[in-house]
Amino acid sequence: MRAQGKSTRGLRCPCIGWLLALPLFLGSIVWSEAASAADRTVVVVLFDGFAPAMMEVARTPNFDRIRKEGVWSDHLVPAFPTVSFPNHTTFATGCWPEHHGIVGNVFYDPKRGKYLYSRDADWLTGCEPMWQAAERQGARSAVFGFMARKSKTKGALASKIDGQPRWEKWGSDMARARHAMDLLNRPAKKRPALIALYLKGPDHAAHDHGTLSPEAIAAAEDSDAVVGMMMETILALPKGQEAALIIGTDHGMRDVGPLINIGRIANEHEIKGQIAAFGASAYFYLDRHESVDRVAAALAGYGDMFAVYRKGEYPAFARIGKGPRSGDILLVAKPPYWIEGSEAFPAYADILGISTFWPRAFTPLIGGIAATHGYDPDVPGMHGIFYAWGTGVASGREIEQLDMTDVHPTVLALLGLEPGEPVDGKIVKEVLAKEADD
Numbered sequence: 001m002r003a004q005g006k007s008t009r010g011l012r013c014p015c016i017g018w019l020l021a022l023p024l025f026l027g028s029i030v031w032s033e034a035a036s037a038a039d040r041t042v043v044v045v046l047f048d049g050f051a052p053a054m055m056e057v058a059r060t061p062n063f064d065r066i067r068k069e070g071v072w073s074d075h076l077v078p079a080f081p082t083v084s085f086p087n088h089t090t091f092a093t094g095c096w097p098e099h100h101g102i103v104g105n106v107f108y109d110p111k112r113g114k115y116l117y118s119r120d121a122d123w124l125t126g127c128e129p130m131w132q133a134a135e136r137q138g139a140r141s142a143v144f145g146f147m148a149r150k151s152k153t154k155g156a157l158a159s160k161i162d163g164q165p166r167w168e169k170w171g172s173d174m175a176r177a178r179h180a181m182d183l184l185n186r187p188a189k190k191r192p193a194l195i196a197l198y199l200k201g202p203d204h205a206a207h208d209h210g211t212l213s214p215e216a217i218a219a220a221e222d223s224d225a226v227v228g229m230m231m232e233t234i235l236a237l238p239k240g241q242e243a244a245l246i247i248g249t250d251h252g253m254r255d256v257g258p259l260i261n262i263g264r265i266a267n268e269h270e271i272k273g274q275i276a277a278f279g280a281s282a283y284f285y286l287d288r289h290e291s292v293d294r295v296a297a298a299l300a301g302y303g304d305m306f307a308v309y310r311k312g313e314y315p316a317f318a319r320i321g322k323g324p325r326s327g328d329i330l331l332v333a334k335p336p337y338w339i340e341g342s343e344a345f346p347a348y349a350d351i352l353g354i355s356t357f358w359p360r361a362f363t364p365l366i367g368g369i370a371a372t373h374g375y376d377p378d379v380p381g382m383h384g385i386f387y388a389w390g391t392g393v394a395s396g397r398e399i400e401q402l403d404m405t406d407v408h409p410t411v412l413a414l415l416g417l418e419p420g421e422p423v424d425g426k427i428v429k430e431v432l433a434k435e436a437d438d
Helices: 016-038 061-069 084-093 130-136 173-185 203-209 214-235 262-268 292-302 404-414 433-437
Strands: 040-047 071-077 106-109 113-116 141-144 194-199 242-249 273-278 281-286 306-310 329-333 384-390
Touching (some): 061 071, 061 214, 130 404, 141 173, 214 384, 281 292
Parallel strands (some): 040 194, 040 242
Antiparallel strands (some): 106 113, 242 384, 273 281, 306 329
16 A cells, blocks of 8 residues: 655654754655655556446457456446546546536536537536546646546646547557556656556447447457556566556447437427437426426427436436536436437538438438447446456455446555545445455
8 A cells, every 4th residue: 555644743852862863764754655655556547338248259368367366347337427428537536427517428507608528627516536636645647538637727637648639539549558558667756656548448339330249349359458468567567666457437338229319309399498418318408488397298208218307306326416517307318219419410410300300219321329328327238347456456356336436436545545525436445455365
């Protein structure tokens, strides 16, 4: 465990000799603890859209090795909505969306306007990402790819961050991971205690071709190769230098069918307001004079495709709060239906009349998807993978289930640090090696 700093406040000694020696004594404590801190690095990896079902088909010798030598689970339970950006933030902060404020990939805020896949940490309404909590406690961090690694008003929230190129310019996951792992070979004074790395994983291939398609399985095997490279890098570290590897995902994946034409439904019932739809959920932000009762009653007529919830009456799994960001009405699709907003439609969608006279649900001939996420977290396929391996991690242990909020405090515990303030999750003690010895 990383050594914790000790307060010298209140030390009293009448002895002149002790007073003269005290600075050297304290200095030796600080040096010793800093050296210990510099020798422990936790590498945290989030692969996008890695469903446990992929493991049953793909060849994953490195993940298989972690099952024998480390800790693993097929049930990392995501926050709702089970889409990327709320869960990237929950993974990083240990907070539910109701506290960190990122309640969807797309939503509206009455003061800031429309949120649309923004990586700016200023959108957070509370909670600290793990790298910010580590830096506050004196532990150097490096962050690649994650949202909330940079704030427009505060700048970088870690000692080292990468730029924010467009998705298609990211390059391969292996190249990005090698760049991050090179930091392990830096001198102790420059080596991060925490390296946090977001990678594309199998998400895109699964969306386009299906959860267990050859393309998605190939992407999962590529991710396994990345894990293998990281493990070999850690094993090659010089004697006395410690490292642990924590691997998770933001959500699972399931195959889908018809698209809910939410624009057509809203137009048909002359619903006045704005819609933010993504994956399998949608928020309705109604105009001031629009009736919530009327809209809820109209939408209730489509119960075969989605469930309707008013603000203040959200289901227990929807920890999104009662603030203005979560909308006046929430829709949650029922599989195999899925929902997307206007951002996902091509520019010519209105010309074709998709939102005016096309069917209320249809399967797109082009531009559709084969698999998605965003449902109730307990819908089959929404859970994700969790793997842990290395120094400080227990051996050969399966964890039945853990929440996305639990990753942050568990990572900080491996670093010997306190979790961020505030935090909703708990330390998963089964991950820690000392629990295996009890």
